[in-house]
Amino acid sequence: MAGNGSARKIYRVGMLGFGTVGSGAAKIVLESTPPLPDKTGIDIRLHKIAVRDAKKPRAVALDKKLLTTDFESVVHDPEVDVVVEVIGGIEPARALILAALKNGKAVVTANKALLAMHGKELFEAALASGSSIGFEAAVCGGVPVIGAVRDGMVANRIESIHGILNGTTNYILTRMIEGRAPYAQALYEAQSKGYAEADPSTDVRGVDAAHKLLLLSNLAFHSMFDFGELHVDGIEGIAIEDVTYAAELGYTMKLLAIAKRRNPGADPDEVPGGIEMRVHPALIPFAHPLANVRDVNNAVLIRGDATGEVMLYGRGAGMMPTGSAIVADIMDAARGSAKQTFTKLQFFQNPRADLPVIPFGKIRSRYYVRFSVMDRPGVMGKLATVLGQFGVSIASVIQKEPHASGDVPIVMLTHNTIEDRFREAVAEIDKLEFVRKPGAFYRVED
Numbered sequence: 001m002a003g004n005g006s007a008r009k010i011y012r013v014g015m016l017g018f019g020t021v022g023s024g025a026a027k028i029v030l031e032s033t034p035p036l037p038d039k040t041g042i043d044i045r046l047h048k049i050a051v052r053d054a055k056k057p058r059a060v061a062l063d064k065k066l067l068t069t070d071f072e073s074v075v076h077d078p079e080v081d082v083v084v085e086v087i088g089g090i091e092p093a094r095a096l097i098l099a100a101l102k103n104g105k106a107v108v109t110a111n112k113a114l115l116a117m118h119g120k121e122l123f124e125a126a127l128a129s130g131s132s133i134g135f136e137a138a139v140c141g142g143v144p145v146i147g148a149v150r151d152g153m154v155a156n157r158i159e160s161i162h163g164i165l166n167g168t169t170n171y172i173l174t175r176m177i178e179g180r181a182p183y184a185q186a187l188y189e190a191q192s193k194g195y196a197e198a199d200p201s202t203d204v205r206g207v208d209a210a211h212k213l214l215l216l217s218n219l220a221f222h223s224m225f226d227f228g229e230l231h232v233d234g235i236e237g238i239a240i241e242d243v244t245y246a247a248e249l250g251y252t253m254k255l256l257a258i259a260k261r262r263n264p265g266a267d268p269d270e271v272p273g274g275i276e277m278r279v280h281p282a283l284i285p286f287a288h289p290l291a292n293v294r295d296v297n298n299a300v301l302i303r304g305d306a307t308g309e310v311m312l313y314g315r316g317a318g319m320m321p322t323g324s325a326i327v328a329d330i331m332d333a334a335r336g337s338a339k340q341t342f343t344k345l346q347f348f349q350n351p352r353a354d355l356p357v358i359p360f361g362k363i364r365s366r367y368y369v370r371f372s373v374m375d376r377p378g379v380m381g382k383l384a385t386v387l388g389q390f391g392v393s394i395a396s397v398i399q400k401e402p403h404a405s406g407d408v409p410i411v412m413l414t415h416n417t418i419e420d421r422f423r424e425a426v427a428e429i430d431k432l433e434f435v436r437k438p439g440a441f442y443r444v445e446d
């Protein structure tokens with residue numbers, strides 16, 4: 001770090017990658033009004049930016065001399081104070097971050113996949129070098145949820161997190177449900193707008209939301225969960241028919257990321273207390289606070305023991321919102337506060353013996369289920385009998401008009417039950433001779 005003769009501190013940024021997020025951050029550094037130094041007293045300067053192709057047109061006009069194709073030169077440049085990793089993926093991002101940390105540089109990254117899979121190694125390296133890793137941009141784009149959980153709600157025991165954490169899938173669901181857009185077109189639009197990951201299957205299969213849930217949960221529950229402990233389902237299998245029937249019952253469909261504490265229950269099937277962690281499509285009532293979170297927006301509903309419910313909402317992906325979070329972390333590093341906060345984080349030192357992840361089969365939920373059956377007397381009674389045999393209690397039921405094929409959809413909502421028991425009941429029903437197709441079901445979060 002160097003002075004320039006004035007009172008303002010100069011803080012130099014080395015950037016790895018200059019795509020959607022990198023361009024957003026650079027644009028804010030270069031064009032923010034009022035200029036960043038006027039707001040913060042620190043002169044943030046872009047010093048070096050590494051890209052694969054230096055000739056490629058860029059979204060932000062800048063001095064071409066800043067660009068290099070030598071990524072190593074950024075992390076080893078003695079003049080660079082903070083390394084901003086916005087490449088994505090595991091390698092070379094991981095190795096470059098480790099090198100930057102070893103050189104004592106602060107690191108800022110938007111790379112939730114890397115932190116979810118290799119966070120322990122990277123956080124330990126940062127602690128060992130007395131440095132820091134800022135990752136506000138990794139969760140919910142421009143919404144400052146990491147800071148809220150880590151600092152703002154620190155006085156709380158967090159009871160639950162319910163989030164719409166992926167902008168691409170929320171955009172796709174909104175376009176499919178409200179605009180009747182085909183899935184492929186909605187996905188193409190999300191990609192064109194810069195929301196999707198380089199491999200969009202990460203978005204649509206729920207993996208990106210699960211990466212983010214893991215990072216939030218580590219902070220909220222002072223733990224270091226393994227990614228393999230989360231149950232993850234995406235939006236690919238959603239049938240619009242079910243979205244329509246659910247709407248008639250007063251529910252909408254969202255890809256939800258859920259982490260919640262569960263106390264030991266009285267039921268003999270119950271596991272001891274622990275935490276449920278899962279990402280899957282879910283039905284929520286139209287009146288639910290997350291129901292009107294549309295398009296690329298994200299929202300996180302956090303319940304703390306002192307605060308009650310706190311909700312954060314805003315744009316979860318895209319160039320400028322995510323660039324905003326990157327610049328906030330750069331400022332945090334420049335002020336020295338990132339280092340202060342980071343070294344005090346305890347989350348990966350907790351053995352969390354008291355907080356096992358509850359196996360997915362043992363979660364408790366309500367369910368929406370659609371059976372496709374033949375139109376004949378006694379069918380409804382038989383369905384209810386089998387569900388009852390497995391302890392699944394029906395909350396409401398509707399029989400729809402037969403399809404042209406002759407299949408009759410019977411749609412039910414259940415009361416709370418255990419996942420394994422519900423699945424066993426549906427599997428038993430699927431074997432009945434009047435059933436035309438396997439039951440389609442979704443969890444319901446009230």
Ligand code: NAP
Binds near residue numbers: 087088112141198
């Ligand atoms: P992007 O537009 O694809 O940009 C990636 C940049 O990294 C490009 O400049 C590219 O160079 C460079 N790059 C890609 N692969 C590389 C490799 N193997 N080696 C070296 N350089 C490589 O990606 P992005 O959307 O900005 O996302 C970057 C990171 O931010 C990812 O971790 C992503 O998950 C995260 N993120 C994205 C968003 C969003 O809305 N897009 C929001 C939050 C977090 P060239 O330009 O020369 O091709």
Ligand code: HSE
Binds near residue numbers: 140316
């Ligand atoms: N692909 C991600 C999303 C980018 O759609 O939410 C923001 O993390």
